[in-house]
Amino acid sequence: MSTTPDLSALREALRLAHENVVRHGGGPFGAVVTRGGAVVAVGQNQVTRACDPTAHAEVVAIRAACAQLGTFDLSGCEIHSSCEPCPMCLSAIHWARLERLTFAGTRHDAAAAGFDDELLYRELALPPAARALPTVQALRGEAQAAFEAWRALPDKQAY
Amino acid sequence: MSTTPDLSALREALRLAHENVVRHGGGPFGAVVTRGGAVVAVGQNQVTRACDPTAHAEVVAIRAACAQLGTFDLSGCEIHSSCEPCPMCLSAIHWARLERLTFAGTRHDAAAAGFDDELLYRELALPPAARALPTVQALRGEAQAAFEAWRALPDKQAY
Numbered sequence: 001m002s003t004t005p006d007l008s009a010l011r012e013a014l015r016l017a018h019e020n021v022v023r024h025g026g027g028p029f030g031a032v033v034t035r036g037g038a039v040v041a042v043g044q045n046q047v048t049r050a051c052d053p054t055a056h057a058e059v060v061a062i063r064a065a066c067a068q069l070g071t072f073d074l075s076g077c078e079i080h081s082s083c084e085p086c087p088m089c090l091s092a093i094h095w096a097r098l099e100r101l102t103f104a105g106t107r108h109d110a111a112a113a114g115f116d117d118e119l120l121y122r123e124l125a126l127p128p129a130a131r132a133l134p135t136v137q138a139l140r141g142e143a144q145a146a147f148e149a150w151r152a153l154p155d156k157q158a159y
Numbered sequence: 160m161s162t163t164p165d166l167s168a169l170r171e172a173l174r175l176a177h178e179n180v181v182r183h184g185g186g187p188f189g190a191v192v193t194r195g196g197a198v199v200a201v202g203q204n205q206v207t208r209a210c211d212p213t214a215h216a217e218v219v220a221i222r223a224a225c226a227q228l229g230t231f232d233l234s235g236c237e238i239h240s241s242c243e244p245c246p247m248c249l250s251a252i253h254w255a256r257l258e259r260l261t262f263a264g265t266r267h268d269a270a271a272a273g274f275d276d277e278l279l280y281r282e283l284a285l286p287p288a289a290r291a292l293p294t295v296q297a298l299r300g301e302a303q304a305a306f307e308a309w310r311a312l313p314d315k316q317a318y
Contacts, residue, residue: 017305028305053254091247096212100293105302113306136164143264146176146187147272
């Protein structure tokens, strides 16, 4: 992986973000996954047109890159996002094992356009019972069976 | 929405979690979305079998519920998860506007089975430049065009 950011991929993410607004009326966000300088997959925010609240640009690009490469592990790839990823997307980047993130707009730019992640950052920092989201924990004992089955599973594919 | 948790839906999430391990060799996680006490959609962790690192049980259930109801807004619905959701899933629950979360296993149970979210919680609490994930910010000025287009868009569908 190059030590300098790939500004052409970042500019493509910005182009996708702008196109998503003016062509599709979608959210102003785009993302590009690359490997060795080559584009693997791209994404645009599709929350409204796909009826999918998880279809942020980064998640769309990650899912497309995994489908393209036939793997759930994007080690060796990096992602370029038109804007600082929200906590969902940052977590998806983590689970996908992407090796670098380059972004253009900041969370403050996003907030100024009506996309404010601050409540979510605050929620994540709290223990479940203290969150604004009503949260109940129950049946912890019964929850162990699935974990025990996983521990006992031979030849399991860790992820 | 009932004031008491729906233990039958939570037990179904636990059954799905166990089934996912023993039948599919998948991760020990299941989730159920309900509305007014009726099941709308369910999910099992499909990271390995679907080659999708975002296919955690909660995300799968949310996407299925949205497809079922034809909306990106699950207001009026709640989610039952076999285990405390990871930050990606908790964020997805937030974006989907689910109104309550009930879970069984804790993040400590998950960690004991090899699924440790602690690094991710720490990452999310840090500013981007301080994270373990190499992160670069660039082209902030060029990033404004998409946001300006969004602000200027007439009749936009906010989400």
